[in-house]
Amino acid sequence: MTPLTLLGLPWGQLLPIAATGTAALTLLYVLRQRRRRLEVPFSPLWQKVLGQSEAQSLWQKLLRVLSLLLQLLVLALLTVSLGDPRLGRSTEGRSLVLLVDASASMQALVPALPGKTRLDLTRAAAEELIRGLHGDDLGVVVQLDGRPAPLGGFSDDERELLSQLGQVTARDTTADLQAGLLLAQALLQGRPRPQIILFSDGGFDESALGSQPSGVEVRFVPLPKSAQLRPTDGNAAITSFAVRRYRRNRLSYEVLLQLSYFPAPGSSTTAKQATLQLYQEGALVDVQKLDLVPGEQTRKLYPSLSGAGTHLEAVLSLSDGDIDLLPVDNHAFAVLPERKRVRLLLVTRGNLFLEGALLAASAGEENHLLIDKVAPTAYSDEKAARYDAVLFDAWTPQQPPDAHAIYLDPQGDTSPFEIAKTVTAPYLSDLDEQHPVLRWVSLADINMSRASVFRLGSFDRPLAQMLKDPIVIAREQPGPAGVRRSVALGFDVRQSDLPLRVAFPVLLMNAMDWFAGDVDEDLGSFRTGQTLVVPLRNGQKTKAPDSRIAQMKQVNLLLPSGQLTTVPVHEGIVKLYGEQAGFYNLQVPELLRGFALALNLAAAEESSVLVRSELRLQKTVLRAPDAGQPALKRTLWPYLLLVALLLLLIEWWTYHRRWTV
Amino acid sequence: MDQTAASTQAAQAGFDQQFLKQLEYLHIVAKKVFAGKSRAERRSRGQGSGIEFADHRDYTAGDDLRYLDWSVYGRMDRLLLRLFEQEEDLHIYLLIDRSASMRLGGRPDQPLLRRSSEGRIAKLGYAAQLTAALAYVGLANLDRVAIYGLGERLSAELPASRGKGQIFKVFDFLAGLTPDGKTDLRTAIGEFVQRIKRRGIAIVVSDFYDHNGYEEGLNLLRYHRFEPAAIQIIDPVELNPPLRGDLEIVDMETGELREVTLSQSLIAAYKREHDAYCETLAAFCKSRSVSYIRAETAIPFDELTLRVLRQGGFIR
Numbered sequence: 001m002t003p004l005t006l007l008g009l010p011w012g013q014l015l016p017i018a019a020t021g022t023a024a025l026t027l028l029y030v031l032r033q034r035r036r037r038l039e040v041p042f043s044p045l046w047q048k049v050l051g052q053s054e055a056q057s058l059w060q061k062l063l064r065v066l067s068l069l070l071q072l073l074v075l076a077l078l079t080v081s082l083g084d085p086r087l088g089r090s091t092e093g094r095s096l097v098l099l100v101d102a103s104a105s106m107q108a109l110v111p112a113l114p115g116k117t118r119l120d121l122t123r124a125a126a127e128e129l130i131r132g133l134h135g136d137d138l139g140v141v142v143q144l145d146g147r148p149a150p151l152g153g154f155s156d157d158e159r160e161l162l163s164q165l166g167q168v169t170a171r172d173t174t175a176d177l178q179a180g181l182l183l184a185q186a187l188l189q190g191r192p193r194p195q196i197i198l199f200s201d202g203g204f205d206e207s208a209l210g211s212q213p214s215g216v217e218v219r220f221v222p223l224p225k226s227a228q229l230r231p232t233d234g235n236a237a238i239t240s241f242a243v244r245r246y247r248r249n250r251l252s253y254e255v256l257l258q259l260s261y262f263p264a265p266g267s268s269t270t271a272k273q274a275t276l277q278l279y280q281e282g283a284l285v286d287v288q289k290l291d292l293v294p295g296e297q298t299r300k301l302y303p304s305l306s307g308a309g310t311h312l313e314a315v316l317s318l319s320d321g322d323i324d325l326l327p328v329d330n331h332a333f334a335v336l337p338e339r340k341r342v343r344l345l346l347v348t349r350g351n352l353f354l355e356g357a358l359l360a361a362s363a364g365e366e367n368h369l370l371i372d373k374v375a376p377t378a379y380s381d382e383k384a385a386r387y388d389a390v391l392f393d394a395w396t397p398q399q400p401p402d403a404h405a406i407y408l409d410p411q412g413d414t415s416p417f418e419i420a421k422t423v424t425a426p427y428l429s430d431l432d433e434q435h436p437v438l439r440w441v442s443l444a445d446i447n448m449s450r451a452s453v454f455r456l457g458s459f460d461r462p463l464a465q466m467l468k469d470p471i472v473i474a475r476e477q478p479g480p481a482g483v484r485r486s487v488a489l490g491f492d493v494r495q496s497d498l499p500l501r502v503a504f505p506v507l508l509m510n511a512m513d514w515f516a517g518d519v520d521e522d523l524g525s526f527r528t529g530q531t532l533v534v535p536l537r538n539g540q541k542t543k544a545p546d547s548r549i550a551q552m553k554q555v556n557l558l559l560p561s562g563q564l565t566t567v568p569v570h571e572g573i574v575k576l577y578g579e580q581a582g583f584y585n586l587q588v589p590e591l592l593r594g595f596a597l598a599l600n601l602a603a604a605e606e607s608s609v610l611v612r613s614e615l616r617l618q619k620t621v622l623r624a625p626d627a628g629q630p631a632l633k634r635t636l637w638p639y640l641l642l643v644a645l646l647l648l649l650i651e652w653w654t655y656h657r658r659w660t661v
Numbered sequence: 662m663d664q665t666a667a668s669t670q671a672a673q674a675g676f677d678q679q680f681l682k683q684l685e686y687l688h689i690v691a692k693k694v695f696a697g698k699s700r701a702e703r704r705s706r707g708q709g710s711g712i713e714f715a716d717h718r719d720y721t722a723g724d725d726l727r728y729l730d731w732s733v734y735g736r737m738d739r740l741l742l743r744l745f746e747q748e749e750d751l752h753i754y755l756l757i758d759r760s761a762s763m764r765l766g767g768r769p770d771q772p773l774l775r776r777s778s779e780g781r782i783a784k785l786g787y788a789a790q791l792t793a794a795l796a797y798v799g800l801a802n803l804d805r806v807a808i809y810g811l812g813e814r815l816s817a818e819l820p821a822s823r824g825k826g827q828i829f830k831v832f833d834f835l836a837g838l839t840p841d842g843k844t845d846l847r848t849a850i851g852e853f854v855q856r857i858k859r860r861g862i863a864i865v866v867s868d869f870y871d872h873n874g875y876e877e878g879l880n881l882l883r884y885h886r887f888e889p890a891a892i893q894i895i896d897p898v899e900l901n902p903p904l905r906g907d908l909e910i911v912d913m914e915t916g917e918l919r920e921v922t923l924s925q926s927l928i929a930a931y932k933r934e935h936d937a938y939c940e941t942l943a944a945f946c947k948s949r950s951v952s953y954i955r956a957e958t959a960i961p962f963d964e965l966t967l968r969v970l971r972q973g974g975f976i977r
């Protein structure tokens with residue numbers, strides 16, 4: 001049994017209240033009421049009568065003290081009631097985490113109950129369970145979405161738990177069941193009789209059902225039968241809306257739309273007629289009639305779209321009569337990335353291989369790479385600061401430029417990359433192909449006559465190593481002027497066969513993209529339920545100092561719902577978690593520009609609107625939760641007030657019977 | 662004093678002409694026979710010129726020959742002188758308690774002798790009316806009536822007088838009494854018996870609330886051969902106080918304070934105690950042949966005078 005706890009006013013406030021009340025009552029008791037006067041002709045008669053009653057004076061005094069004690073007891077009861085005391089829990093009580101699925105599929109409509117969503121039914125089931133909880137049970141509601149979180153603390157109070165349940169809001173994200181189970185397991189750590197009760201439609205990816213938390217029993221409350229799918233039910237969805245640049249022309253885009261129809265199990269395979277509308281900046285630019293074959297994906301490509309910063313919205317609708325359960329995936333959003341030209345300063349004594357590779361990288365219908373070449377003698381820091389990136393070919397400046405940089409074979413004491421040793425005829429054994437710079441690049445069989453082995457700094461990441469000796473490294477160093485990225489190759493390209501390979505121009509292009517922050521292939525839209533990293537950059541019309549961007553602490557963010565909020569900025573980078581599909585607009589007045597982002601559900605496991613009446617975790621069928629047993633509510637204040645009222649009645653009765661006066 | 666003023670004064674004291682007529686037929690009963698100075702309508706021990714035969718005695722030279730009983734001389738050949746009872750006046754002393762406790766029942770803004778609209782009258786007022794009635798009875802019977810005020814001492818005095826015409830002096834005297842001080846019957850009556858040598862009926866009109874006890878005062882009258890009588894004045898309110906709850910009771914004479922919570926049971930106990938006090942007084946009087954009457958102020962005083970006092974054998 002845990003001791004008595006207070007959920008209302010703390011002892012620190014209750015004690016002064018009790019002390020003040022006690023002092024006031026005692027003072028009133030001492031002062032008492034001024035008595036009326038009665039003139040009597042012969043007091044000895046009264047004295048005689050009173051003398052008889054004064055034989056009981058000690059008892060009378062005790063009764064008077066009893067009156068004061070009764071009042072003090074009433075005061076104590078009222079004071080303790082203000083503290084909302086709760087009895088400790090017995091060991092019979094369970095510790096429950098009510099894991100309520102709030103993923104996008106819970107927004108699916110229930111055709112049998114017009115106006116109701118799956119979340120409404122789930123909430124009703126959870127409410128029923130909360131109302132039937134054992135008096136010693138302790139519970140907390142955890143919202144299960146892309147980023148599961150508890151909606152309060154553990155409580156035995158029915159109202160508190162219902163309040164937590166009322167906060168559950170369906171998100172446009174998938175549900176991270178494993179994260180939810182781990183969170184619930186952590187919350188239940190060390191608590192008696194732990195149990196997780198999962199309220200969900202069961203629409204999880206099979207991979208999420210692979211493991212079960214140890215030491216904690218998981219129970220499952222499925223959707224009621226009224227929410228089960230009927231053969232006529234189904235859901236049309238836009239499962240992908242992606243924009244990508246052409247590799248050769250970085251200033252032009254193509255847009256891909258992927259559409260699906262998810263039928264209910266056992267329904268016919270007849271194609272569903274649908275209409276796809278494409279809006280650009282709110283204006284309808286394209287309408288297409290499509291046949292969606294159940295279970296198959298339909299792709300729609302819009303090539304050579306132009307218009308930087310343009311908002312695109314695709315709307316899918318089924319023909320009349322067909323039931324579309326989930327509205328949220330009928331809309332998809334995308335923003336065409338801004339066109340960026342990169343100014344590169346090439347500092348070289350002359351390197352045809354290098355210039356050829358750069359020429360190949362920048363070739364296209366529209367050249368996005370503007371290259372200026374200078375000799376090392378003509379190089380200056382001021383000149384370098386005017387460029388987005390500087391490429392040092394076998395020459396190392398006195399100090400790093402105020403720009404991103406590529407160092408080819410940096411040497412000397414002023415080199416920002418410390419050389420540990422020099423190796424001859426090295427080979428590259430370990431490659432970090434996940435790094436954006438090495439995407440689609442193979443350096444495994446590069447031949448070099450000599451290479452420097454770098455000593456890694458705290459901001460360095462090895463890209464290519466020879467037996468753990470880093471030869472190619474990437475550095476991402478935050479500074480007062482913002483994040484500066486640089487790539488260093490520990491060998492002279494002229495003393496290797498790298499310039500002869502396709503990998504060389506691709507490597508340079510990747511480095512340029514990495515510098516610019518364009519590392520994702522799918523541009524224009526992101527999935528909800530992910531943390532997005534948005535670097536704040538200058539627009540084309542303004543050139544604010546990088547230090548100013550670095551000093552920003554927060555910017556305004558306009559959510560798809562129209563709500564304006566603020567998000568923190570750290571070293572020029574905004575990180576935001578999107579749980580709502582639609583357009584997000586970062587407003588940065590200092591840079592005279594905004595940053596638009598588009599987020600889509602794009603999750604087949606949610607759009608499939610699957611309903612499971614039985615759920616297995618590691619092949620174990622999850623049972624339904626036990627019914628709660630009625631027990632004494634541990635809320636004490638009503639009982640305390642009842643006792644106080646009873647005492648007041650006793651005090652009133654004894655006073656009027658003249659026992660305690 | 663002219664007749665109109667006298668009538669007004671009598672009316673103020675509660676006397677109307679009819680009541681006075683009724684009083685004239687009454688006289689105060691004396692159990693003993695007291696020697697008087699003047700001829701009156703009462704028997705005395707002395708034989709004299711009354712009309713009622715008393716005894717014979719031998720004739721001596723110088724006796725009035727008119728009282729010789731010639732029939733006895735004829736039968737027995739002896740000269741015997743017929744003796745008649747001499748009718749003498751009686752001294753009636755009315756001792757009225759004027760202590761502070763006699764204020765009970767009255768209102769400060771109202772004359773003592775008058776009843777309030779609620780029908781209440783101060784005990785002293787009631788005692789004064791009763792005293793006036795008794796005085797009238799005495800005066801009408803040619804008795805000598807004197808009135809004294811009792812308090813801590815013998816504090817006021819209306820000397821003995823005779824004749825109905827003196828009743829207005831009685832009214833004046835009684836109207837001038839104000840309740841004040843403690844009751845000390847022993848001291849006040851002690852002074853009375855020292856001063857008054859002429860014995861007679863001494864009627865004490867009081868509530869007999871004497872912190873030192875009433876016994877010695879009444880005994881003093883007996884020891885000095887007065888015929889004491891006691892009329893105890895009681896206000897019904899003092900038996901049933903109008904207030905309840907937490908009170909501070911104040912002794913009207915001593916000013917002594919005491920906190921009390923007046924409950925029904927306490928009042929019942931007080932009533933029992935008061936009854937016992939009155940019974941003790943009555944028993945004391947009875948054992949010592951002292952006439953005792955308890956008079957409640959709620960009883961109209963004419964009824965008290967004409968009925969209660971007669972039934973008690975106090976007047977006839």
